Amino acid sequence: MKFEPVTIKDIGKALGLSTSTVSRALRGSYEIGSDTKKQVLEYAEKVNYRPNPIALSLKERRSRSIGVVVCEIANNFFSQAINGIESIAYKRGYNVIISQSSESYEREVVNVQHLASRSVDGLLVSLSSETTDMSHFINLHEKGLPIVFFDRVSNEIITHKVIADNYKASYDATVHLIKNGFKKIAHITAAPLLSITKERLDGYKNALLENDLPFDDKYVKYCSHGEKVAAEIKDALTNLLEMKQKPDAFVTAHDSITIALLTTLKKLDLKIPDDFAVVGFSNSNIPELINPTLTTIRLPAFEMGQVATELMIQIIESKRPITEFETRVLTNEFTIRDSSGFKLQ
């Protein structure tokens, strides 16, 4: 009843050879006679022999698998990124083991330990929004486990990183709104600790300053966006709408925030872009179907996953330890649609 694949030992027994001979024949070693080699190869083919990856992992201390740590799988950006990861990993013969932190530091730590103990050959990481202490990564990294960060990175570890040009994206978005006549632009963004949050905030801030508009803290709202983004957005929005100088436009720094904002505005029966203009970071596949069509910054999620995985495999398969690391910055797709149309005077 059990699942019993054929082993190298079985082949040896069947052919009257030792396991070492079979092993060598299978790997095409020069010290095996061509007759024996052919015999083994043919028999192995016949019985559909597949080397046991578990045994190989134990022996070689590598598993040909890559661990992925993200905060959420069911998210446009990350599922697209995972798609990119999987596409490269598959081609290169690696398995992908996925775990999600749900934006929790503790879950992140547990997941990372779990993956490490499963002997993944490397870790592809996008940090949780709670993470400040990086020691769980630093420990493993110092012991030689390759780590590549993407999207949400940290500068506490020197390794390959793959990010989008967040600064430029929110800079461009903000400038675009300014050009269209909006002057009181609010920024609703993710958790303050994240690298993406800082970069996007800087872009927004500098766009304002360079266009002689004031930067005001009160126009910046942070949403940690765990399970309850909608509620957070509503609070933030209520807060913004109660201001004497209420904003006339929003730059949202995250897909779920964008959606929550649009939903909230719609519930309050506020018009876009007449009451408020919106430019959102979003990897949604239907910005054109939203009413009004949504001006978006789309992150190159798929490519980010691909590049991160390529860099990872490069490290894993490198003979000599890698000392030169790079930070790959990919460009976003900024598409202007109706939600950021000209301000009515």
Next chain:
Amino acid sequence: MKFEPVTIKDIGKALGLSTSTVSRALRGSYEIGSDTKKQVLEYAEKVNYRPNPIALSLKERRSRSIGVVVCEIANNFFSQAINGIESIAYKRGYNVIISQSSESYEREVVNVQHLASRSVDGLLVSLSSETTDMSHFINLHEKGLPIVFFDRVSNEIITHKVIADNYKASYDATVHLIKNGFKKIAHITAAPLLSITKERLDGYKNALLENDLPFDDKYVKYCSHGEKVAAEIKDALTNLLEMKQKPDAFVTAHDSITIALLTTLKKLDLKIPDDFAVVGFSNSNIPELINPTLTTIRLPAFEMGQVATELMIQIIESKRPITEFETRVLTNEFTIRDSSGFKLQ
């Protein structure tokens, strides 16, 4: 430089004990003295000992990992389902290894072989739209590998299955359209081979017949929806619009078809629901933001993933071989919005 975790042997050496004693102490065996036990436990804690899962896998011929085979990760339904899978698997101490077939039979076969050779303890499968030959699954299943199907199932293998009530969903959707005055309802659906396609077609068909409306083959369009759904939809739509009796409503059987249809209708500047009403299967998180708001059938993706995983772990951890299998049918969420509003007379 290498990544060298502490082993049971290291502990034994440090404490002057044999590996067997350490192993037994760690597992709390009764035949180890309490002093020794305490000593080992404390030392293991101190050096942060973690048993090597690879070695355990080799020994116990199980890997505490579950393989997932879906056609696409970056898809609302599947990413939500994977979320459900991961949530249960994590709780029960299992890893999740994901692969995608991209609707290709060949890729599916390769992925399945790959997962099987990695000694996954079980396979969670949603079939590709090309799959007719099930022998790659049958072989493994006969050798004792647990398989649980979800969403896209096959009756060639008797095992647990988790599906949505596809029949009822499309039946209800069709009846709803009929009640709202639509009489020429087209059905745009997925690949003809899939179980979900058949079930949804039956629901649609019977709803028509029971309401004394004719069922017409020409109103049913199949889209295999690989990479080029949009083009397929456009063809199907062109075809439908050229009919003398062109339809006045659509029931779409898949998320990407729904989106492609809406996009195409929008491009052609056709009005919903005045020109055409639409009810779509969709697990999009923004049906209310679409213009007009979209009447949807939402599959319980997360729950399906959860249930499938629970059933899987039940099989894996069962002492005696399981002979009684069930097909769990979960209910969908049918939400009526504007895209299926009353027909103008």
Next chain:
DNA sequence: TATTTTTACGCAATCGTTCCCGACAAAGAT
């Protein structure tokens, strides 16, 4: 005190594979 039982631990096999180290024949060199 002598014998049996219990306690507490070690030895060694096992899982599937690789690889170092010999072994031993035939062939070539001297």
Next chain:
DNA sequence: ATCTTTGTCGGGAACGATTGCGTAAAAATA
């Protein structure tokens, strides 16, 4: 004819953990 080389192959350890069996010493019993 003897020695060295070459070509083929097998033995066995190793990877990390579990576990059946064996056994010394200590404890319990006769």
